[in-house]
Amino acid sequence: MVQSSSSMPFGLESTPPRFALHGEPTPGLANLAQALSAVLETRGYILDPQAEAPRAVLNFIQAEKPTPYRRKAQGTMVISFLELPQMPPDPIAGLYSYLVRALSNMLVVYVPGQGAYFLTLELGQYHEPEGPGFAERVFERIHPIASSVLVVQNIFETDLEPELWQGDDLTGSLSAAGRKLAEWDLLPAAFPIEEILPPEDFRHVKRLYGIGGLSYGNLSVRKDERRFWMSASGVDKANLREVGRDILMVTDYDPIQNAMRLSVPPGLEPRRVSVDAIEHWMIYREHPQVGAIIHVHAWMENIPSTQFNYPCGTYQLAEAVAQKVREAPDPGRAVVGLKNHGLTITGQSLEEILERIEGRLLRQVPMS
Numbered sequence: 001m002v003q004s005s006s007s008m009p010f011g012l013e014s015t016p017p018r019f020a021l022h023g024e025p026t027p028g029l030a031n032l033a034q035a036l037s038a039v040l041e042t043r044g045y046i047l048d049p050q051a052e053a054p055r056a057v058l059n060f061i062q063a064e065k066p067t068p069y070r071r072k073a074q075g076t077m078v079i080s081f082l083e084l085p086q087m088p089p090d091p092i093a094g095l096y097s098y099l100v101r102a103l104s105n106m107l108v109v110y111v112p113g114q115g116a117y118f119l120t121l122e123l124g125q126y127h128e129p130e131g132p133g134f135a136e137r138v139f140e141r142i143h144p145i146a147s148s149v150l151v152v153q154n155i156f157e158t159d160l161e162p163e164l165w166q167g168d169d170l171t172g173s174l175s176a177a178g179r180k181l182a183e184w185d186l187l188p189a190a191f192p193i194e195e196i197l198p199p200e201d202f203r204h205v206k207r208l209y210g211i212g213g214l215s216y217g218n219l220s221v222r223k224d225e226r227r228f229w230m231s232a233s234g235v236d237k238a239n240l241r242e243v244g245r246d247i248l249m250v251t252d253y254d255p256i257q258n259a260m261r262l263s264v265p266p267g268l269e270p271r272r273v274s275v276d277a278i279e280h281w282m283i284y285r286e287h288p289q290v291g292a293i294i295h296v297h298a299w300m301e302n303i304p305s306t307q308f309n310y311p312c313g314t315y316q317l318a319e320a321v322a323q324k325v326r327e328a329p330d331p332g333r334a335v336v337g338l339k340n341h342g343l344t345i346t347g348q349s350l351e352e353i354l355e356r357i358e359g360r361l362l363r364q365v366p367m368s
Contacts, residue, residue, distance in 0.1 A: 009315060019047060023060035023069075069103065077148060114130065118141055151275075152275050174247055243265060333347055
């Protein structure tokens with residue numbers, strides 16, 4: 001069984017989280033900023049304006065110029081706050097560009113008299129009305145993101161066996177499953193970040209996270225007791241072909257460097273593995289009967305789900321999903337809802353998972 005106490009990212013088990021404020025809040029946001037800062041400090045966060053790498057930053061932006069907070073460390077989570085007189089009819093279409101342009105992990109839109117609306121990179125959206133305990137309720141919404149630890153770094157080792165350089169039957173099944181998910185229209189295209197961000201900010205995002213777009217959905221298949229094949233980050237899952245570029249061999253998680261270890265062929269520039277690799281690693285290590293995992297931005301009725309809206313690619317989301325798999329009647333055939341995001345489904349094989357879920361998926365993920 002995977003024990004979080006031994007594999008938790010090194011040095012973060014007992015580190016008091018520090019936070020900072022950035023930008024000038026509008027008059028309407030000033031009271032919320034003050035009240036929210038007080039709640040954060042009550043809950044154990046330390047306000048440190050000089051912190052080089054705070055765990056969380058409350059970034060106050062203007063609609064005319066959503067100034068980003070330029071992180072100096074990958075582990076800093078940025079929650080941007082924006083005041084608007086009213087919400088746009090389509091929140092994702094109207095607000096997602098602010099989220100990305102401010103280089104945020106979450107956008108909080110404050111509408112006086114209505115409350116706070118939340119939007120995440122994973123397209124989660126929900127609302128907290130104004131009223132008693134407003135600052136505390138906003139804290140409960142942002143805390144899972146503010147306290148999360150990303151596991152998106154990769155350590156590439158050019159030691160993949162030559163007989164696997166062109167793939168095997170398992171990578172073939174991975175490709176076929178990706179095509180099937182595309183046929184079901186469950187793999188939205190990668191969000192074109194480069195079309196929204198100026199070149200300097202796009203380079204900053206790529207340097208921090210190694211991404212060129214945000215795609216939704218990933219899949220993996222067990223190779224042996226310790227290793228598994230998994231789709232790469234930000235690639236077209238309907239066209240998984242090249243080992244080391246579209247499909248990666250995950251070998252381990254390194255808690256000292258807080259990174260996934262990957263085995264790749266020599267002589268190519270590998271892409272990073274999907275950000276959910278830490279989640280799949282936890283499940284495979286704990287449950288030998290799991291032979292494959294699929295994650296999609298869809299839903300099923302009457303399923304257990306994680307309690308908090310942790311960001312994808314974080315150690316905390318991986319732990320939450322692993323716990324739900326552990327609690328399932330049959331961990332080898334589990335369906336777990338990721339709050340405000342989608343599903344993680346385990347099975348004996350990719351083919352077996354697809355057979356189980358065909359015709360049962362709901363395209364609309366419930367938001368709460």
